[in-house]
Amino acid sequence: MKTDVLVIGAGAAGMAAAIAAAKNGLKVIVAERDEITGGILNQCIHNGFGLHYFREELTGPEYAERFRERLSEYTDAIQVLTDCHVLKLNRDKKALLVSPKGVFELETKVVIYAAGARERPFGSLMIPGDRPSGIFTAGVAQRLMNIDNRKIGNRALIVGSGDIGMIMARRLTLEGTEVVGVVERLPYPGGLLRNVIQCLKDFNIPLYLSSTVVEVRGKERLEEVVVAKVDEQFRPIPGTEKIFKVDTLVLSVGLIPQVEMLDSLVSLDARTRGIACSSTGQSSCEWIFAAGNCTAIFDLVDYVTREGERAGEYASRYVIGERFTRGVPIVPGENVMLTFPNFYSDVDDLTLYVRCRKPMERAVLKVGSFERVFEDLIPSEMIVVKVPRQKLTGLGRIEVTLQEV
Amino acid sequence: MEKIVCVLCPMGCKIKYEAVDGKIVSIEGNRCPRGIAYLEDELKEPKRIVPTSVKVLSGEMPLVSVKTSKPIPKRLIPQFMDLIKKVEVEAPVNVGDVILRNVLDSGADVVATRSVKRISSA
Ligand SMILES: Cc1cc2nc3c(=O)[nH]c(=O)nc-3n(C[C@H](O)[C@H](O)[C@H](O)COP(=O)(O)OP(=O)(O)OC[C@H]3O[C@@H](n4cnc5c(N)ncnc54)[C@H](O)[C@@H]3O)c2cc1C
Numbered sequence: 001m002k003t004d005v006l007v008i009g010a011g012a013a014g015m016a017a018a019i020a021a022a023k024n025g026l027k028v029i030v031a032e033r034d035e036i037t038g039g040i041l042n043q044c045i046h047n048g049f050g051l052h053y054f055r056e057e058l059t060g061p062e063y064a065e066r067f068r069e070r071l072s073e074y075t076d077a078i079q080v081l082t083d084c085h086v087l088k089l090n091r092d093k094k095a096l097l098v099s100p101k102g103v104f105e106l107e108t109k110v111v112i113y114a115a116g117a118r119e120r121p122f123g124s125l126m127i128p129g130d131r132p133s134g135i136f137t138a139g140v141a142q143r144l145m146n147i148d149n150r151k152i153g154n155r156a157l158i159v160g161s162g163d164i165g166m167i168m169a170r171r172l173t174l175e176g177t178e179v180v181g182v183v184e185r186l187p188y189p190g191g192l193l194r195n196v197i198q199c200l201k202d203f204n205i206p207l208y209l210s211s212t213v214v215e216v217r218g219k220e221r222l223e224e225v226v227v228a229k230v231d232e233q234f235r236p237i238p239g240t241e242k243i244f245k246v247d248t249l250v251l252s253v254g255l256i257p258q259v260e261m262l263d264s265l266v267s268l269d270a271r272t273r274g275i276a277c278s279s280t281g282q283s284s285c286e287w288i289f290a291a292g293n294c295t296a297i298f299d300l301v302d303y304v305t306r307e308g309e310r311a312g313e314y315a316s317r318y319v320i321g322e323r324f325t326r327g328v329p330i331v332p333g334e335n336v337m338l339t340f341p342n343f344y345s346d347v348d349d350l351t352l353y354v355r356c357r358k359p360m361e362r363a364v365l366k367v368g369s370f371e372r373v374f375e376d377l378i379p380s381e382m383i384v385v386k387v388p389r390q391k392l393t394g395l396g397r398i399e400v401t402l403q404e405v
Numbered sequence: 406m407e408k409i410v411c412v413l414c415p416m417g418c419k420i421k422y423e424a425v426d427g428k429i430v431s432i433e434g435n436r437c438p439r440g441i442a443y444l445e446d447e448l449k450e451p452k453r454i455v456p457t458s459v460k461v462l463s464g465e466m467p468l469v470s471v472k473t474s475k476p477i478p479k480r481l482i483p484q485f486m487d488l489i490k491k492v493e494v495e496a497p498v499n500v501g502d503v504i505l506r507n508v509l510d511s512g513a514d515v516v517a518t519r520s521v522k523r524i525s526s527a
Contacts, residue, residue, distance in 0.1 A: 045470035045518065046456045051414050059456055061470050061519035065500050146458060149467040174457055174486050193410040194417040198453060202479060300415060376419060 003029040003079075004319050005312075006095055006108040008086045008261075011039020012301045013292025013308035014114035015067040020312025021112070022077035026319055029106065030071075030078060031097055033085040037071065038064030039116055041301065043143050046167050052302035063301060089261060093287060110287045110315045113262060113275065114308060117255035117293035125253065129215040134222030138164045138252035145175060153248030157225050158182045159213055162380060163191035163299075165252030170199035172250070180244050181206045183213060183227050185234050188359055190380050212236060213249070222247050257294045271338040272296040278327045278343040279350055281311030282318070289315040296340040296353065299382045303353065310351075333401035335363065337379060344398055350387040355379055356402050363402040368392045377402070411435065411443045412453070413476075420444055452476035456518070457489055459504060464496030464521040471504055472518050477511040485509060496523040 005021045007014045010032035018030045036042065041049070044060030051057050054066070071078060084099040095106045119137040134153055136144075138160070144150040156177050158165050161184035169179045182200065187210045189196050200207055208227060214236050215226040229240035257274030266283040269276040274295040281289040291311035292304045314324065327345030330352070332338055340353040352367060360377040370391040374383055392398060411418045418440050422432040427448050435441060446452050454476050458468040477485065485508065494504055498521045505515040 042519075045458060045472075047454055047472060048415050051416065057414050059470060059472055059518040062500060065519060146470065147466065147468065149458075149460070174455070174482075176486075192415065192417050193419075194412040194415065197410055198412045202451075202453065 001029075001104060001106045002108070003027050003106060004109050005029070005112060005315060006031065006086075006106060006110070007112045007114060008089075008095075009039065009114040009116055009292075009294075010034075010037035010080065010082070011114060011116050011292060012041060012063070012067065012304040013116070013294075013311070014039070014112070015071055016305045016308030017112045017114055017289075017291055017312035017315070018078050018080075019067075019070055019074060020309045021316045022074040024313070024316035024320070026077065026316050028074075028078045029108075030080045031084045031086050031095075032080065032082050035082055037068050037080060037082065040139070043139070043146050044167075045146050046171070049301050052300065053305055060301075067305075086261070089265065089288075091265065109319045110289065112281075112308075112311050112315050113283075113288060113290040113294060114292045114311075115258045115261065115294045117297055118258050120251075120254045120256055122251055125213075125251070127213055127216055129226075130218050132216070132218030132220060132222045134218065134247050135216065135249045136251070138168045138250055141168060141250050142171070145171060151175065151177065152250075153177055153246075155180060155246045156248035156250055157213075157227075157244050157246045158250045158252060160184065160252035160254070161186075161190045161196075161207060161209075162252055162254070163195050165250070166191050166195040166199040168250055168252060169205050170203060173203045173205065177248065179203070179205050180246060181208055183208045183211045185210065185212045185230050188378070192381065214241065216249065218247075222249055225249055255293060255297045257297065259294060262288065262290075266290075269296075269342045271332060272340060272342070274340075276342040277340070278324065278345045279341045280314035280324050280345050280347060281307065281341075282314060282324055282326075282345070284326070287318070289318075296338065298353070299380070303382070303384065306351070314347075328395060328397055330398045330400060333399040335360065335402040335404070336400050339400050344392060346389065346393070349389050350392060352385050352387055352400070354383040354385070354400055354402070356383070360402065360404050363404050366399075366401045366403065368395050368398055373405070374402075406431075409444065409447060411440045413439050413443050424448055446476070451479045453479055453482065455482060455485060457486065459489055459492045459494060459515075461494055461496050461498060461521050463524050464498070465524050466521050469494065469498045469504075469521045470518045471515050473508065473511070473513040474516050475513045477508070477513050481509050481511060489515070496521050 004026040005028045007030040041060035041064040049063040088096040217224040228236040275290040289311040291307040327343040337357045456472040502517040
């Protein structure tokens with residue numbers, strides 16, 4: 001089989017990219033290993049999606065459905081293969097696809113990689129103790145409850161106070177699982193204040209800040225979780241242990257861009273741990289573009305959609321014959337934890353995503369000769385700014401800083 | 406001045422306000438008019454949109470996700486969840502279908518937030 005554009009993954013990023021490429025008159029194949037398109041959106045039944053993009057607030061499945069409908073408007077140009085896993089991508093632009101119908105090879109002119117992220121697993125936390133059942137990552141728990149209609153336990157403790165952890169606290173409570181608390185190692189909540197209120201305060205769920213899990217105990221099923229306070233280096237403070245009698249532990253300790261398939265083909269960024277991209281969405285391998293959570297973890301699906309559209313647009317222009325420079329590196333400076341994209345290719349204004357390193361009341365963001373003041377910054381809320389091209393010309397390297405004022 | 410965070414959307418505006426006897430005398434920081442309504446409700450009767458799911462019979466999935474069409478009083482949430490657990494709908498369901506009208510007299514409907522096809526009994 002042959003195509004102009006192969007999109008790998010049909011989450012928010014992949015769907016948007018496919019539509020953008022179809023609009024440019026190209027033939028597109030979208031491969032998705034799940035049975036339906038939409039990616040992670042399908043299991044996020046809470047509201048909070050689409051406010052920027054659709055100017056109304058939708059749930060995840062509603063957001064996915066809107067894009068599924070748009071995709072179906074391009075049936076001439078876009079072929080969606082669900083239940084289809086892309087196993088391998090080769091240097092000669094040939095991909096190996098696996099589906100219940102068999103294994104086949106597909107030749108493409110360009111790839112838009114939109115494989116999303118995976119959750120940090122329990123094993124990566126190196127928590128001492130037993131390995132009983134009853135320990136879930138938030139995404140798995142969410143899938144079991146929201147898609148498969150399964151109750152995961154009776155009394156639960158949650159680790160991680162990002163938005164996902166807090167939303168799971170509310171979800172479990174509504175479904176009749178008692179949530180005894182949310183444990184967070186940082187001295188402040190990891191997610192939006194809005195979720196602290198509507199997911200924890202509304203249901204009187206305690207939030208244990210500067211705390212971590214130091215041991216799990218249980219024979220067959222989880223019985224106890226030991227939590228201790230931590231110091232500034234996140235080291236547990238002896239003597240502060242507290243025992244929670246729970247049968248369920250839900251981990252929401254971060255997402256990691258899914259990049260394994262491209263490991264040997266493209267370079268990664270050390271900070272985002274995702275595929276290092278230029279402002280065109282292009283990776284270090286000319287014909288591979290990428291978008292969404294496989295490049296950096298985005299807070300909002302609206303941003304992911306825009307990045308998908310951008311990658312789709314530039315990838316199409318690449319197929320049609322345009323060539324882009326890799327551009328100059330964009331690097332995080334003072335008080336900046338990470339930035340995306342990783343390079344600026346001088347074709348358009350720069351849409352820049354920035355995560356700060358610590359909470360700040362007021363800070364000036366500086367990017368080249370561009371400056372803007374932001375208020376109430378927290379690391380869990382990404383800053384998004386459009387930096388005009390003129391402010392960036394002639395720079396050999398773009399440093400991004402946040403100075404407290 | 407008091408401070409509250411509006412939860413109506415992910416913007417999460419930090420609203421500063423002054424109220425005398427439950428009446429707002431000054432308000433700032435809300436980026437849209439919904440913030441005023443939110444604050445008024447919060448002082449009188451806090452309300453929330455409730456996203457959850459209900460059982461589907463003969464569907465390609467066992468559940469259909471739903472939400473209240475507008476915020477309902479927070480105090481009704483436990484009662485609402487008891488009610489919703491007993492609800493079953495026949496597939497097919499389409500996104501936007503009304504599952505329950507004027508639930509618990511709150512003025513809000515329960516609407517489907519995804520489509521579930523009927524299982525093909527071939
Ligand atoms: C629990 C949770 C709650 C969230 N809450 C909100 C919120 O309230 N508001 C908001 O705006 N955003 C929220 N987000 C963020 C937003 O939903 C995501 O950032 C966005 O949907 C990610 O889209 P994506 O396309 O990058 O990845 P995904 O949705 O993960 O899509 C990637 C797709 O690629 C497929 N795939 C991967 N590898 C292959 C392969 N080799 N072959 C074929 N297919 C493959 C996967 O099956 C998947 O469908 C939330 C995210 C999570 C996880």
